[in-house]
């Protein structure tokens with residue numbers, strides 16, 4: 056099922072949660088709606104489902120205007136963050152529910168329902184839990200059952216709202232992989248909401264980045280990460296150090312009047328030296344975190360007192376270090392990305408420092 060959202064707007068009272076959104080989702084796509092809290096992700100998902108009425112615009116399913124269709128008519132399957140399983144029903148009954156409540160004419164027979172439910176439980180690898188109650192399952196198992204239940208009615212679109220949000224990191228990781236496999240097998244158009252950029256970039260084929268009820272960028276994970284459309288997308292996808300105004304001037308003596316310029320640098324794009332060079336800025340080490348395969352440093356610039364983060368692989372650190380808290384190091388900023396705050400557009404990207412200085416100078420002068 057392909058979905059087209061055309062000029063859709065939705066307000067709650069005087070607050071516009073979705074502002075004139077356009078989005079086209081291809082049949083079989085695996086889409087993440089990604090954005091900070093309150094950006095309108097859930098509202099957009101509920102509009103697609105037919106759980107909310109829109110104020111303006113249209114929604115098409117396979118080219119047909121579905122704007123006025125009910126939830127039932129849209130044939131969507133849902134999975135929510137908080138497992139909406141029926142507590143008083145067994146796992147089997149939970150999965151069978153959608154089939155049992157079908158109108159008599161199209162309701163499968165008891166035998167067919169049993170076969171279908173057992174097939175789904177096998178599919179989500181939990182057939183041995185058929186007779187248990189939801190309270191006897193782990194959070195991850197409950198979400199897998201919630202998915203089996205959503206799939207029982209053979210939806211044409213699968214909608215998931217922060218499906219793994221309430222689970223711990225390890226289970227979440229397992230379920231991400233599992234859901235991708237399920238999508239590969241079934242190829243149902245799937246849209247999931249998340250505020251976790253790692254989850255979106257890892258799982259989705261298409262990422263839709265939302266902010267303040269609008270879409271900031273649509274693209275593959277590579278596209279949005281490598282070619283962010285604006286400052287919001289850049290800073291939302293991964294850690295960044297932000298420098299503006301005086302800190303950019305101090306860093307780049309050629310730059311004049313920097314009010315509208317913001318420079319972003321990812322922590323792994325800063326190189327630390329024990330000796331100064333003409334491109335480096337002195338900074339004192341505030342904290343070193345050596346847990347895991349990446350070593351993270353917090354440093355304070357000596358010229359502006361600003362804090363910033365640096366990351367390097369532990370292998371690299373072994374060769375270059377050890378560094379110590381309180382030590383003065385020299386930070387060289389590679390790949391600074393400069394945004395114009397007025398137009399919210401990228402001025403320069405992925406340059407080495409020398410080129411950036413000239414780009415900034417020509418932009419500012």
Ligand SMILES: Nc1ncnc2c1ncn2[C@@H]1O[C@H](COP(=O)(O)OP(=O)(O)OP(=O)(O)O)[C@@H](O)[C@H]1O
Pocket residue numbers: 067070072090091092093094095096097098099248250
């Ligand atoms: N039923 C409602 N009545 C009034 N305001 C609402 C309603 N539903 C959502 N909103 C508002 O609309 C905005 C968007 O909410 P929405 O739940 O879509 O955001 P979200 O991006 O999914 O956020 P989160 O990640 O926190 O769930 C928020 O400011 C929210 O307060």
